[in-house]
Amino acid sequence: MSAGSGMTIFNLGSINIDHFYRVPHLPAPGETLAAHDYRVGLGGKGANQSAAAAKAGAKVIHIGAVGPEGGWAVDRLAGWGVDVRHVARLDTPTGHAIINIDPAGENAIVLYPGANWKLPLSLVEMALAEAGPADTLLLQNETAYQSEAAAWAREKGMRVIYSAAPFNVGAVRAVMENVTVLALNAVEAEQLSAAMGIGIEMLDLPEIVVTRGAEGAEWRSREGACAFAPPIQVQAVDTTGAGDTFAGYFAAVRDAGQTPGEALDLAGAAASLKVTRHGTADAIPTLEEVRSFRA
Template sequence: MAVYNLGSINIDHVYRVPHLPAPGETLSALDYAQGLGGKGANQSVAAARAGAMCHHIGAIGPNSDWVLAEMQAYGIDLRYVSVLPVATGHAIINVDPQAENNIVIFPGANRALTADMATAALAGAGPADSLLLQNETSAQAEAAAIAAARGMRVVYSAAPFDIGAVRAVLPHVSLLVMNEVEAEQLRAAQGALPQIDCIITKGAQGAEWISAVSEPLFMPAFKVMPVDTTGAGDTFIGTLAAALDLGLPREAAMRRASATSALQVTRLGAAQAIPTAAEVEAFLSTH
């Protein structure tokens, strides 16, 4: 039982600025911080912290060893991460005093992943394993097709939303996870949601699992005082994929994912805010 996560690995460059830069303006930042980011990396951290054997399938560029060291420290297996002669994916994030931001993302090595790399990574996987994927890399459709042919559960986070990518991956998906905005975008593009298992996350309200074959399941969010909701969705999805992979029934898996992301939003940051399994157990025992 393992979670194979075909996912982005980014370096987040976060600049605290006095105001968001205007066109043509040169601005001095007040502060700078660098950290591990990317939906894929966040989801792998969540899956590993939830106790799954997590194999990350991804790519970085040269001179980014600290990124791998950080992922490894979270317990993520990196044997399927390639080092390519392309810049590591990165995000330039400007944050103003009102916490408003603007973000430029360079996908870099994330979009240089090939179908051959995904094929090689999935060569030993089988029906007891899961493939998790998002829209921040290349080779999603090929990887999803291989995983489905191998009988794996394919969990797809349709984010960032891109209808072309979604249509290519959907035929191979077992569980589609979206937030409310993505679900609305898919409904607008297709007229309806697909007749497969779907989870729609609804922020502080909770999350709903809709299935063509069983009753819908609504999991209310735990009541917490959020300080930073960045990465809540990634935390939910990575935890859920791990919980299902470890054999939890869907209600227990949803409850665990909900508790993990509730705790995560009470802390600053994305990956570094994801709680350990022991912290989640302690939270669940009191809620």
């Protein structure tokens, strides 16, 4: 199936290099602290969602940018089957996160957006020129040109799935009119309700998905249809990227033509399995792993 013939997920998404430091406690101001473990991984909400959707079996085209030191991150995405033709190589450093993790699993993160905010608008336009009405656009709040991409996608009749994370009410307002599926976690849903002055279910959007961690996930449509996925009890060791795993799987299952309820179930299982593993994009499970986990 060629790109543009439908059933492709275009993800305008961040690519970050995650630096994980395991520390005895989160550093206090003025404190110098020795980390007892360090590793590097691929992250960024965009890369995580592309990885999840591709591992779930979808055809994924990633639109983004890295700096001179980010080549391996692009190669890793490609290794999972993500089409990376529209990932620009810029002179700006690759986006990265410094993640300090204490023994209880609590983290403190410093994020440098880097190339994610410097990608050219022409790159987005060129990539979306291949898209058709049967395709999906995935968005998160970690790149430039979200509202432009959403507007172009809706002009083409595409489904637009938007993760309102990291939460920013201005970013949400800028894309809202062109979003078909708004995906939030419980905290983001509360923040948006407070900012808009109305309950989340009152927002005039075709579809809303709210993930509630250990309380499962829910989907509702503008027409009043609802679906709910109960939680799966697991021993969580690392919740980083759980929401992205959910979003990528949800997009992939919907892209395959399945119901919102089926998408919630599979996405919930994928996120539950992810949190039992350390790491971010690398730790996102494959469809086979999720199926055997559910069985």
